[in-house]
Amino acid sequence: MNDMTLEKAATVEFRGLRREFGPTVALDGLDLDVRPGELVALLGPSGCGKTTALRMLAGFEHPDSGEVLVDGQDVTEVPAHRRDAGMVFQSYSLFPHLSAVDNVAFGLRMRKVRTAERRARAAELLDLVGLGDKGERFPHQLSGGQQQRVAVARALINHPKVLLLDEPLGALDLKLRRQMQLELKRIQTEVGITFVHVTHDQEEAMTMADTVAVMNGGRVEQLGSPSDLYENPRTTFVANFLGTSNLIEAEVDTRSGDGIVLKAGGGKLLLPEARCSAPTTTGGKVLVGVRPEKISLTHADAAGDIPAGRNRITGKIAATSFIGVSTQYVVDSAVCPEFEVYVQNIDRDAKLAPGAEVVLHWNPAHTFGLHADQSLLAGTTGSAGVGTVDDEAAV
Amino acid sequence: MATATSEAPALAPAPATKPPRRRGRWTPYWLLLPGLLWLFVFFALPMVYQVSTSVQTGSLEEGYKVTWHFATYWNALADYWPQFLRSVLYAGSATVLCLLLGYPLAYLIAFRAGRWRNLIMILVIAPFFTSFLIRTLAWKTILADGGPVVGVLNSLHVLDVTSRLGITAGDRVLATPLAVVCGLTYNFLPFMILPLYTSLERIDGRLHEAAGDLYARPFTTFRKVTFPLSMPGVVSGTLLTFIPASGDYVNADLLGSTDTRMVGNVIQTQFLRILDYPTAAALSFILMAAILVMVTLYIRKSGTEDLV
Ligand SMILES: Nc1ncnc2c1ncn2[C@@H]1O[C@H](COP(=O)(O)OP(=O)(O)O)[C@@H](O)[C@H]1O
Numbered sequence: 001m002n003d004m005t006l007e008k009a010a011t012v013e014f015r016g017l018r019r020e021f022g023p024t025v026a027l028d029g030l031d032l033d034v035r036p037g038e039l040v041a042l043l044g045p046s047g048c049g050k051t052t053a054l055r056m057l058a059g060f061e062h063p064d065s066g067e068v069l070v071d072g073q074d075v076t077e078v079p080a081h082r083r084d085a086g087m088v089f090q091s092y093s094l095f096p097h098l099s100a101v102d103n104v105a106f107g108l109r110m111r112k113v114r115t116a117e118r119r120a121r122a123a124e125l126l127d128l129v130g131l132g133d134k135g136e137r138f139p140h141q142l143s144g145g146q147q148q149r150v151a152v153a154r155a156l157i158n159h160p161k162v163l164l165l166d167e168p169l170g171a172l173d174l175k176l177r178r179q180m181q182l183e184l185k186r187i188q189t190e191v192g193i194t195f196v197h198v199t200h201d202q203e204e205a206m207t208m209a210d211t212v213a214v215m216n217g218g219r220v221e222q223l224g225s226p227s228d229l230y231e232n233p234r235t236t237f238v239a240n241f242l243g244t245s246n247l248i249e250a251e252v253d254t255r256s257g258d259g260i261v262l263k264a265g266g267g268k269l270l271l272p273e274a275r276c277s278a279p280t281t282t283g284g285k286v287l288v289g290v291r292p293e294k295i296s297l298t299h300a301d302a303a304g305d306i307p308a309g310r311n312r313i314t315g316k317i318a319a320t321s322f323i324g325v326s327t328q329y330v331v332d333s334a335v336c337p338e339f340e341v342y343v344q345n346i347d348r349d350a351k352l353a354p355g356a357e358v359v360l361h362w363n364p365a366h367t368f369g370l371h372a373d374q375s376l377l378a379g380t381t382g383s384a385g386v387g388t389v390d391d392e393a394a395v
Numbered sequence: 396m397a398t399a400t401s402e403a404p405a406l407a408p409a410p411a412t413k414p415p416r417r418r419g420r421w422t423p424y425w426l427l428l429p430g431l432l433w434l435f436v437f438f439a440l441p442m443v444y445q446v447s448t449s450v451q452t453g454s455l456e457e458g459y460k461v462t463w464h465f466a467t468y469w470n471a472l473a474d475y476w477p478q479f480l481r482s483v484l485y486a487g488s489a490t491v492l493c494l495l496l497g498y499p500l501a502y503l504i505a506f507r508a509g510r511w512r513n514l515i516m517i518l519v520i521a522p523f524f525t526s527f528l529i530r531t532l533a534w535k536t537i538l539a540d541g542g543p544v545v546g547v548l549n550s551l552h553v554l555d556v557t558s559r560l561g562i563t564a565g566d567r568v569l570a571t572p573l574a575v576v577c578g579l580t581y582n583f584l585p586f587m588i589l590p591l592y593t594s595l596e597r598i599d600g601r602l603h604e605a606a607g608d609l610y611a612r613p614f615t616t617f618r619k620v621t622f623p624l625s626m627p628g629v630v631s632g633t634l635l636t637f638i639p640a641s642g643d644y645v646n647a648d649l650l651g652s653t654d655t656r657m658v659g660n661v662i663q664t665q666f667l668r669i670l671d672y673p674t675a676a677a678l679s680f681i682l683m684a685a686i687l688v689m690v691t692l693y694i695r696k697s698g699t700e701d702l703v
């Protein structure tokens with residue numbers, strides 16, 4: 001197993017990749033740097049160009065302009081069968097006429113490795129993915145999860161410098177998906193090569209990736225570690241696509257120390273300057289965001305107990321839903337029609353029922369500021385999974 | 396069923412009569428009946444009739460009687476083995492040619508044709524809109540002595556080579572083995588292309604990418620992935636070409652000469668001109684048995700019994 005560890009981890013760079021399919025712009029100047037040995041997730045709604053980007057890295061697709069670099073070398077013109085990239089396809093694409101072990105050994109056969117060695121190495125990789133005893137089965141005799149593992153083993157056999165995974169878990173049920181997320185992460189740690197993982201599932205990206213590249217409309221919207229992206233989104237798309245954000249339109253009033261005082265509705269909010277990605281000239285507009293779990297909820301009668309120095313907003317509870325570990329409240333307020341608040345179920349206040357007048361308050365440090373000239377609803381996940389033009393028309 | 400029920404004391408007492416609710420049980424079999432009847436009338440009966448004819452003796456004037464005269468078979472084989480051999484040879488060559496011509500075309504239609512796919516498919520099938528006979532007669536004109544095809548082949552000295560190989564004669568193409576094989580190839584090509592296309596079209600294009608990703612060059616991908624996966628189409632295409640081609644007599648009749656007669660021509664002559672029914676029946680039976688044996692061996696060898 002040790003012969004496949006490390007040594008070959010590579011950097012990957014996308015430089016201004018552009019690709020059009022007729023009227024569709026699949027990639028619109030994509031730039032991305034991946035560090036060696038890192039698991040990077042390309043995260044974005046369906047149709048944002050994730051697969052196209054991955055296929056360019058594998059060599060199945062050619063950019064109209066821009067270049068792809070692996071380990072600093074321009075591979076844009078290198079055909080797929082000469083690139084050191086292993087691909088795990090969305091539908092697995094195992095060879096139906098070959099057994100699991102022959103599927104895995106295929107890459108070695110192409111490189112004229114002798115039969116005995118070939119089978120030994122294939123068996124070793126099947127062990128790595130936990131299918132040591134299923135080698136003689138054919139793809140149609142394996143479950144979805146098992147086919148998935150065979151596909152991973154097959155892609156790893158030639159010691160690729162980078163493994164590409166296109167929504168590898170999309171076809172699995174929820175429980176298996178969770179299990180495979182950990183499994184893939186383990187395999188990645190074990191073989192130590194660079195993984196580029198495409199997904200539209202933000203939870204999957206957050207769980208697995210060292211770095212997440214949030215994609216939108218054929219370009220990278222923001223790149224960062226999962227927690228960095230979550231805490232410091234720089235666009236409303238990222239704020240909404242990764243988890244949920246409450247966004248408020250506000251106007252810059254004054255400065256106080258390293259904070260900015262904003263006017264929203266009738267009240268004032270404090271925003272740390274460091275967490276604002278928009279210009280803050282007095283009188284200018286800014287979007288203020290706060291995550292639902294950072295907010296506390298107090299009944300208006302007890303408003304006096306709220307410590308000073310916290311950002312406050314008043315409103316009225318429109319709906320509550322109890323989901324076990326927490327309760328989710330939707331609050332109607334003057335500054336934001338549907339403010340979402342998640343409160344942990346520690347001491348539940350029976351007075352916090354629909355119709356109750358409440359004060360929402362949070363530590364100003366948890367506030368972030370965004371540029372005001374973007375849609376509040378970009379990247380919101382509706383039932384279809386993606387924010388669409390219709391959502392924006394409804395603003 | 397009734398006995399099984401009475402042996403099981405735990406069950407409620409069995410009703411004296413047969414259990415009801417079983418009326419639908421026979422429906423599937425009734426539905427088979429028309430098909431079985433068809434097979435009986437148009438396959439089993441003619442077979443029996445043919446076998447019985449083949450062992451009759453007599454003459455047209457005195458009438459034929461079943462005398463179990465199996466010697467007809469040996470005589471037929473002894474007299475006509477060259478024609479048998481020729482049938483297998485011509486049909487085999489035509490099948491190979493069909494495969495060589497048809498595979499690239501089927502591949503093109505399945506993977507490269509894009510929006511032209513339907514148009515090309517129609518072009519493949521279009522010849523069926525005119526009669527087999529007319530199309531074969533047209534080949535007579537195409538290959539006619541002194542015609543453009545012969546002229547071109549002659550000026551390229553192709554005919555010198557083929558004549559030395561014995562498949563054309565001098566500067567003629569018509570009335571030679573080459574003409575017959577060309578006619579067979581042309582007439583049965585769609586029967587090769589259609590099954591090939593069907594099996595190629597079912598192959599997921601991502602498999603080609605997957606192979607390429609694992610360092611397979613395009614031709615290796617074809618050899619190790621595409622071709623094995625298209626085997627069902629290859630097998631059924633070659634069978635659909637070889638079987639009817641080996642029994643064909645129209646091509647040999649219209650495009651060939653007395654030196655290119657196939658078994659089909661002999662059977663036709665025996666039945667319709669010489670009126671020697673026993674020999675004709677025996678020849679048909681031998682041809683059928685021979686094809687059956689060859690096909691069985693072939694399917695065994697290509698290991699695709701369950702895929703055809
Ligand atoms: N081969 C193609 N022909 C035409 N349009 C394509 C092709 N591949 C992708 N597209 C279009 O490009 C856009 C991006 O596609 P894709 O990269 O598959 O997105 P994702 O994987 O993020 O869902 C989509 O609008 C898609 O319809």
Ligand SMILES: [Mg+2]
Nearest residue numbers: 050051052167
């Ligand atoms: Mg995709």
